[in-house]
Amino acid sequence: MPVKTESFYLNVGPQHPSTHGVFRLRLTLDGEVVVDVEPIVGYLHRGIEKLAETRTYTQIIPLTDRLDYLASMTDNVAYCLAVEKLAGIKVPERAEYIRIIISELMRISSHMMAVGFYLNDCGAFFTPVLYMWREREKILDLFDMLCGQRLLYNYMRVGGVSQDLPDDFLPALKKFVDEMPKYIGEYNQLIKDNEIFLARSKGVGILPKETAVNIGASGPVLRASGVKWDLRKMDPYSIYDRFDFDVPIGEVGDCYDRYWVRVLEMMQSLRIIEQAMKQMPQEGPVIADVPQFFRPPKGETYGYIEAPKGNLGFYIVSDGSIAPYRLHIFPPTLINITALKDMMVGWKVADMIIIFGSMDVVLGEIDR
Amino acid sequence: MTTALNGEELAKKIAEAVPGSVVSSDKSSIIIDGKSLLQVAEHFKNKLGFDYLTAVTGVDYIDYFEVVYRVVSMQHNQSIFLKARCYTREDPALPSVTPVWRAAYYQEREIYDLLGIKFEGHPYLKRLLLWEGFNGYPLRRDYL
Amino acid sequence: MEIVRPDLYTPEEADIAEGKLINSFIENCTSPIPDPDRWLDEEIHRNILLTSLDMAVAWARQRSIFPLIFGTACCAFEMIGASGPRFDLPRFGMDIIRFSPRQADVMLITGTITWKMATAAKMIYDQMPEPKWVIAVGACAISGGTFRESYSVVPGINRILPVDVYVPGCPPRPEAMIYGITRLHAKIVKGTIDNPGLSLNKEGKETR
């Protein structure tokens, strides 16, 4: 005769070390086992879409920086691609290559943060994160050399990039790309075969393939469930069709697969950067001639890229004036956590923290 | 390459599958009548294989509200825009597509929260980003 | 501004109560709270007996403050970067980043504070033991920053909490944060024991 037990509510609330920002989970717990999960978001809702309606197309770029502040360059690229698609602006060759190199650097840095803080939630308190922070500081130095800012860059412009690469950028990038595989090998040697890590993440929080597609997941979370869908391959935007790289996918879709897909994607990004550095034209214009207050034609467009966390989309409706009539940001992380309840119910609180950590959410993008 | 399907011929196919649902269609999108949105969604998902809903957006065009669904079919790598409009401004309502594609769960809650469009049939329609006592819907053009 | 504490039994009641609380915050917090500046007037009366003890306690407090990172947005990652190996915040004794207010001395408001988050900020500030200080890091915490005219952002955290040090920047570089922390050290050393930096409003009652 099982013992009749009652459940109680617990707030894994906005100010919590392992909710990656101000994410709030209202749990119904029965003892230690999670019975019901209700994510509550909105604690960082700054109303970016309302603010964007009163700013010109160039002034919105700093707003898009603050969406996914761990990969703010790719937010800029997504927004600029959408506006260029709307206005039909042709981006010069060299700017396209610079954008590819920087997006892939941003992907590596974002994946390192995702894996590092996932390990942090697993209990390896801050050791793996600081290992990966060491490489992230190198990437931030590259960006610092490029546009003077460490975290929010405002470097992209509609029609290209704001300024050309400084001449000591490419040698520093070459040095980084040569020694990075050694460091990734070091992480794997530290983490990959650690049996505690395997015991804690294998088979935990499984997102099956059909649910992943049905909830519209995207990015490493979707690929970890075994669906081969990467926008850079399926719908190549800008010049991704000139590079060959493969798309890693997981088998089961548990926390371990999500970790492993991110590590493999870091290796693929390095391959893309090497090819881009070789093929890049040495000189040429870096920005198309776009007037400061340019007015795109009336109409709507939906620009999307394969951001580190999923396919980030911008839906812009323009009525011909200098400011967009409506700007909607499609947040991949908010959609990835639709099935959080199916993945978490039945697991214990410690596993719940890991499952949420493996989803790699950023609150700036969820709450906009 | 995700080929954006031409709206016209797809609209013809939808018209005979779900009679009286297509209001109009142009090159890149099909405008569906609000009431029969659910049958069209099921038709898209089961018959035409559009199983991947990537974006749901609400826009306030002063004299009508428009909700845009971008649907992608993963097998044939095609995408199309579905649009649904509601012309009343007091309490606009549309059928929810969450039973068909669970991707719309949070996006419809957000549109309800910021634009005030009710989605009937949504499992848990509650404010997503703002707090309970917030009066008014910020993304409407007449919100100050 | 007393927070009423009803006994809530269902999540719906909790949400409605939270909504009311946020709306009452919006009405009440309209003017900034004066910054604690009691330490500015040099000739505050110090009794002779406690002077050396005063110095010793102030020195001990200054050297080991435990930060509570109230990290909401981008500045939180710059603050974690500052406590990383390269910028090394632990040099200042701020080694362990506390997330519970019970073991924290200084509250680092890093990131945009929305009205929905303001009630949590106020509650956590009240739950911190005395003596406590607040550093507002980043333009969003100081004045709402790039999102100042938004409908859901608090235009500056000093409407809710008394702030001791402001670190401007969006996000401020880790060196700027460390400079802000050394400014706080200078402030702590000057404060006396019993009121380490709290300010008196007009009728001489201590504001918190």
Place this chain on the structure above:
Amino acid sequence: MLEQFGYVGILLIIAILFTVTIPVLPILLRYIKLIPHKKNSEKTVSYECGMSTVGKTWVQYNFRYYFFAVLFVILDMLTIFLYPWAVNMKDLGIGGLVAVGIFLIILTVGYIYAWRKGALQWK
């Protein structure tokens, strides 16, 4: 023989002094105003990530936590009783060994009984 107990006496005094000063110290420092003491209603509320707690917490837990607690206390007491024997095992000789052996057998019988009954399954 008596002065050996002197050491125990000193240890007793230090222990008492230690246990008394630790709780009294903050009260003393607060009395001479070294630690500021400001009461407010919010400080006594339990911390739940900045949110107010919901629902009652005096709920019926699953029974398995209690099983593990009791078993742990029993086996921990076992180790405490082994200390005096283990300290001077040589001069207690065979007699001591037999006594401790019986003591251990009794406890292992109880432990195996609990194991068989399934007290340790994490249902």
